Amino acid sequence: xxxxxxxxxxxxxxxxxxxxxxxxxxxxxxxxxxxxxxxxxxxxxxxxxxxxxxxxxxxxxxxxxxxxxxxxxxxxxxxxxxxxxxxxxxxxxxxxxxxxxxxxxxxxxxxxxxxxxxxxxxxxxxxxxxxxxxxxxxxxxxxxxxxxxxxxxxxxxxxxxxxxxxxxxxxxxxxxxxxxxxxxxxxxxxxxxxxxxxxxxxxxxxxxxxxxxxxxxxxxxxxxxxxxxxxxxxxxxxxxxxxxxxxxxxxxxxxxxxxxxxxxxxxxxxxxxxxxxxxxxxxxxxxxxxxxxxxxxxxxxxxxxx
Numbered sequence: 185x186x187x188x189x190x191x192x193x194x195x196x197x198x199x200x201x202x203x204x205x206x207x208x209x210x211x212x213x214x215x216x217x218x219x220x221x222x223x224x225x226x227x228x229x230x231x232x233x234x235x236x237x238x239x240x241x242x243x244x245x246x247x248x249x250x251x252x253x254x255x256x257x258x259x260x261x262x263x264x265x266x267x268x269x270x271x272x273x274x275x276x277x278x279x280x281x282x283x284x285x286x287x288x289x290x291x292x293x294x295x296x297x298x299x300x301x302x303x304x305x306x307x308x309x310x311x312x313x314x315x316x317x318x319x320x321x322x323x324x325x326x327x328x329x330x331x332x333x334x335x336x337x338x339x340x341x342x343x344x345x346x347x348x349x350x351x352x353x354x355x356x357x358x359x360x361x362x363x364x365x366x367x368x369x370x371x372x373x374x375x376x377x378x379x380x381x382x383x384x385x386x387x388x389x390x391x392x393x394x395x396x397x398x399x400x401x402x403x404x405x406x407x408x409x410x411x412x413x414x415x416x417x418x419x420x421x422x423x424x425x426x427x428x429x430x431x432x433x434x435x436x437x438x439x440x441x442x443x444x445x446x447x448x449x450x451x452x453x454x455x456x457x458x459x460x461x462x463x464x465x466x467x468x469x470x471x472x473x474x475x476x477x478x479x480x481x482x483x484x485x486x487x488x489x490x
Contacts, residue, residue: 320351
């Protein structure tokens with residue numbers, strides 16, 4: 185494996201008619217990371233994953249998987265990726281063992297022992313018909329099919345959508361085993377932020393078809409703060425702060441900010457935000473608000489939370 189990033193996009197864009205599904209997307213995902221891809225419906229998550237898998241052709245810019253173009257070097261890329269669409273396509277009339285046979289014929293790096301081991305641990309019979317399995321079990325079979333390719337990069341589009349907590353836990357267990365055992369790089373899109381925070385070490389936030397954040401999770405958490413202050417007597421904005429989102433309650437104003445230097449002084453109460461609070465702040469606003477240090481906060485810069 186080369187030193188190339190697992191996934192790199194430069195000014196990547198995809199146009200559907202007159203509308204951009206993804207625009208000016210530039211990210212660099214290092215190999216060996218587990219990355220959360222978060223954003224509202226229609227933000228471009230599936231579009232990015234499908235271009236990485238070589239299913240969709242970019243309208244602008246470029247995308248590479250371990251240094252290879254998914255569109256121009258399809259064979260090299262297909263050997264290195266596992267892609268799970270949010271619809272989890274399986275042949276419902278097949279039995280599980282027939283799905284494994286199908287995967288074995290199509291993939292030269294197929295690991296049949298690994299696939300059967302995962303399914304045995306999940307107590308999914310190889311004789312069972314796909315149509316007889318629960319939604320959670322079908323998701324686990326689909327993920328097992330991806331992992332049995334021994335991919336260097338795993339692309340997962342909403343793998344836990346519509347799953348109950350038990351099924352979600354089982355699927356995440358299978359995923360984590362692959363990450364630990366094979367050092368698989370994972371790009372995982374999901375709305376389940378509580379699940380992502382426990383397994384991911386990198387975060388990409390998409391909103392309005394553009395990338396707003398793409399960095400180490402630890403850095404994202406360390407570089408953002410919640411500032412809480414009285415709504416009646418709003419303090420000045422501290423220096424070195426970019427306001428991402430502002431909300432108001434009856435008595436209090438809350439700013440989610442990106443910081444460049446530690447915030448000092450008694451004017452604001454400073455709180456470390458959760459990943460969910462950071463993500464929601466970016467999704468709430470189209471563009472961060474850059475304010476002049478020392479400038480008083482006036483008006484409503486964001487939405488009201490009563």
